[in-house]
Amino acid sequence: MKEYWDQAQRLRRRIDRKIHEIRVLRQRAEGMNGSGINDMPRTVSPDRSKMEGTVFRIMALEQEIQETQREYDALLADMEARIKAVDDADCCDLLSKRYLEFKSWNMIAADFGYSVQHIYRLRDKAVQKLRADESS
Template sequence: MKEYWEQAERLRRRINRKIHEIHLLRQRAEGMNGSGINDMPRTVSPDRSKMEGTVFKIMALEQDIQETQAEYDALIAGMEARINAVQDSDARDLLSKRYLEFKPWSAVAAEMFISKRKAYYIHAKALESLQYDAVQFT
């Protein structure tokens, strides 16, 4: 489970980082077209090659986000299938909150109206009941 958690977090961070990078590139591109209102003198002809380069970077980042999102979705779908195989409904609920919704233990316990200690106990029992594939959570 730890490997799954770390991999999912890496993918989420990568997606968010690229979204932020696109946002910054778009802000920079808006400044290139000279439409901003400020007291700085404008260039007569904006540099089209810089604008094209920025657009190409944005397109490449969007493609990378789509690929990373597909990898993330496959990881989540695999985990969801494993969780749905657990017979105990409380254990399924706990695993879903923790590994699909990425909630901290305190939030999981509060939503289930149990102590964190009880949440850890249910978690341990649920992990025992999960059916492991040849490659665990990858």
């Protein structure tokens, strides 16, 4: 489970970084074309090569996001299938909340109405069931 969690977190961070980079590039591009709303004089001839380079970089980042998103979606789909194979409804619910919805243990405990320590015990049981189902 730790490997899955780490991989999912890495993919989510990678997607977020690329989205942030696109935002920054778009802000820079808006400044390049002089279309900002202000009373400052506009540049007569903006640097087209810089603008084109920025646009191509944005397009490349969007493609990378799509590829990373597909990898992330496949990872989640695999985990979802594995979780659904567990025969205990409470275990499925707990595993889904943690590993598909990425809720914190405190949030899961509140959802279930249990203490965090009890949720940890249920998690151990759920992970054992998940592993048992994988080996069958």
